[in-house]
Amino acid sequence: MPQTDTKKRDPVPFALTRPLTYVGTATSDWQMNPLHDQSEWGEEVRRALRGEKNGLHVPVTREELPSSDLHGRRIWEAAAEAGGNAIRISLDFAELCPEPGLFLKDVMARTIRTLARCRARGLLPILTLHHWTHPKRFAAYDSRGNIKRGALEHPGIVEHFRFYVQSVARSLFDSVLLREALEAAGDIDAERWSEVPLVTRFVTLNEPVCMTVTPYVMGHFPPYQRFRFLKVLRLERKLKAMHRIAYEELHEAARAAGLPDERSVHVGMAHNVAGSMIPFLNDFAGWGLVERLQWGVASDFVGLQYYCRSRLNFRLHWPFLTLRGLNLRTWSDFPDTEVYPRGLEDVLRRASHMFPGMPLWVSEFGFADRTDRKRPAWILDSVASVIRAMNDDVPIHGALLWTLTDNFEWQYGMSMRFGIYGKDGDRLPNDDGSQLSSREAWSACTSHLLHPTPESAAHLAALSRQAHEQLEEAFTSKAGAGPGDERSRTIRPAGPDMQTA
DSSP: OOEEEEEEESSSTTTSSOOOOOEEEOOOOHHHHHTTTTTTTHHHHHHHHHTTTOOOOEEEEEEEGOOOOHHHHHHHHHHHHSSSEEEEEEEEEHOOOOTTTTTOHHEEEEEEEHHHHHHHOOOOEEEEESSSSOOOOEEEOOOOOOOEGGGGGGHHHOOOOOOOOHHHHHHHHHHHHHHHHOOOOOOSHHHHHHHSSSSEEEEEEEEEEEHHIIIIIOOTTTOOOOOHHHHHHHHHHHHHHHHHHHHHHHHHHHHHHOOOGGGOOEEEEEEOOOOOOOOHHHHSSHHHHHHHHHHHHHOSSEEEEEEEBBEEOSSSSSEEEEEEOOGGGBBOOSSSSOOHHHHHHHHHHHHHSSTTTOOEEEEEEEEOOOTSHHHHHHHHHHHHHHHHHEEEETTTTEEEOOBOOOOOOOTTSSSSOOSSTTTTSSSTTOOOSSSSSSHHHHHHHHHHHOOOHHHHHHHHHHHHHHHHHHHHHTTTTTOOOOOGGTTTGGOOOOSSSSOOO
């Protein structure tokens, strides 16, 4: 197992000097329920299902779409089965607050019951307030239904977000409201879970780059505009204000609820960062964006979401420049990105220098692999990167795998399979004992990260050897052919993406 050149060298790749505090999986409410149609993204799915012009790169059918609304019980059982002691869940901003002054209490009550069921299964929820879905009521469409202006551009969106956060905080920290929501379920100990905070860890904004650069420079997300660099900088100021609002409102709600300091809430932002990029892009859309958004605002932690390394390569056909890896053995199913697990260690070390003393979370990492043959090795290599950083005293407090179940991967629809379970919480077709599955690899990782022993480190080392043998076998068979195989050719070219989850 390769190691970075550090002063300390671990005797085995997975030897861990201290346990990690929180380990689990990350999810997204709208991606698990893409038929929710109150957002700009919901409108894109609705148009795709009706055969109208839309921004998706693959066709979708109603039958293939996931629904945690329908299969939530099984999905949250799968979350507990996957191992760990944490689960990251998001709220759908657009679904909860579709119009000015409107907060749907019944939708929030359903989320509260989900949070309690996770707590009852030993999983601490980390709640994301904003995972890209803005209310389409704040966007502008032309007479043919094409989006002209994104909701984030609306002058009233920041105050609407304030109303949303205040409503969420009131629902989560008022024991009377909690009890009312929980008693309606019938299968939850309402007395127990209404007297303790269901959530103490919050992510305010998930990957701000995907609400600015991706829609307004790359043109991959609604409203599909390109090269609007000045608009990106203006929208960053809005997002910064939204983070500040969420931080202040959640802390104030906790104080009003009488929470002592040791049980107070922790609030932070989660950023997507790449292992290496062209300097200009890194300064504008990578670490530069992280610095701009974090500078001058209060945070209790910084979330880091790492998926790939992007490199500038030259080729003899158009486009002559591309952000793409060269080694086929480092390609996942996701277009134009190179799997580079060691980059996660580099990201964590850089963040620890950028934010001295700040607690860090690996709030997402993961890989698209519909065969689930290559991903176990990449998961284990990524965990080894986290361990090396932890052993050198990088202040990592949590690690979350993207994702629990296959879901709707934005412009790529259901063609990208990041889940270690199927969309309804069932085990993957290849998770039948015939190969090492990602579920098995991740379960072993969670156990070791939370309770490290020499025996569990040795077990992970053995699994890693098995996983890399499986990875090599995958690339010598048709199933592991990489981005040039038949399924990948169904995706329209999208250019150099930065986002994944």
